Amino acid sequence: MAADNLLSQKQQAELRGIAVAVEYEHEGTVIFSEGEDARFVYLVADGVIRIGRTSDGGRRQILAFMLPGDLLGLPDAGSYVNSADVVCPSVLYRIPWAKLRDLMTREPSLQHNFLVKVAHDFREAQRRIVMLGQQNTYQRLASFLLDFIQHPAFFDKADRCLTLPLSRFDMADYLGTAPETVARGFLRLERDALVRRVTSRIVEIIDVDGLRRLQMRKRRAET
Amino acid sequence: MAADNLLSQKQQAELRGIAVAVEYEHEGTVIFSEGEDARFVYLVADGVIRIGRTSDGGRRQILAFMLPGDLLGLPDAGSYVNSADVVCPSVLYRIPWAKLRDLMTREPSLQHNFLVKVAHDFREAQRRIVMLGQQNTYQRLASFLLDFIQHPAFFDKADRCLTLPLSRFDMADYLGTAPETVARGFLRLERDALVRRVTSRIVEIIDVDGLRRLQMRKRRAET
């Protein structure tokens, strides 16, 4: 999850030539689904997008939340491998793959930019592997909160309040756990005086360093 | 984990001009470590490479095993973010970043090839997120075995024997669990008549479909 967008003026102009802004009003609207023909790439302009995969068992794993500046819709052999739907009203630039490909062959620096974005998402995915492989659910929740407070759109530094755009179900599917476990995680964070729940979606972050210390502990702490 | 290498004759020739083959004899030899200055990219010619990250707590998470044809050493802001060491005697082509960058600007199709490789690794990382987020350790072990039997270098179809190049510790760090749990996983797979342990590193795969069915079950099966 990150939002950096470094394109030259010229590149931006060229991209805008082939991109169409699309608005998604309603929460849950599907942008594309896994298996579909991949005709477009999307660039997030505003909002939050959920990228996920539904496994054969019917359970959903959320791979990432995409924010303004992020790119989504990479195909594999011509089809999407993930699904994407909007978490809240959002605006995306929709770019036809065919045209983007043309543009990239003419403009290698654009392709390089594209590569940088994919490499970034790749590293982000690796961070998540570490999180899921090494941390217990309580630590993952802490990591999740620490990631989100990096984004001014959700975190108000003045009153230290974090406004989550997500339900407990979304968080659970992102953290690879059950919604109940997430709720219990918040309960414990509150008991340990690291956060305070204002509403189920608004959390006051009381002790950032405490959250950071949590992340680094062993999965099974001796205390 | 995959090994597909689609470069044109010309590209191969140009790459060979700047690449140096490096041999690593001994198991465990470090190719690069996280935090180091990223001066080279490596292409696996022969052997198996372990890509991992050591978290602040001192625990190691193996992100991927790289096989011939795979690329490693992507930098982030000029430094490696992962560590790489050899699992068994291996040969790598070492390519200086600076020269590769030059070559890519002159040869956009090479850059495109590079992009395809990174995109592939990215999708592979996403697969691992799903595995770690949704499956229990027993299922992950099954997934791991199913991945490995795709590679003829390790799996002898004639006698259905899989020769693992990895220790139980490596598998544990890859699967995000403890070596004991991996051993117990094998015990159970054997009890369920899905595999037979010949030695600790050689496994006869008895029931591939059974392993596949395992993957798809719920984390907590009712049977």
Next chain:
DNA sequence: CGAAAGGTTGAAAAGCGTCAAGTTGCGTGG
């Protein structure tokens, strides 16, 4: 105002990590 969805909490049982005690396999040196 009532229904539905989301959220919280409790309780029971399965899953898993950790410690500890073997066992096996292998290379080294006697």
Next chain:
DNA sequence: CCACGCAACTTGACGCTTTTCAACCTTTCG
């Protein structure tokens, strides 16, 4: 060639963690 020692592996036991089922509370929205 055997004995020894070491490292990897296996297995058991125990207790913390997490899932699951179920009940209840809260909020939202028609």
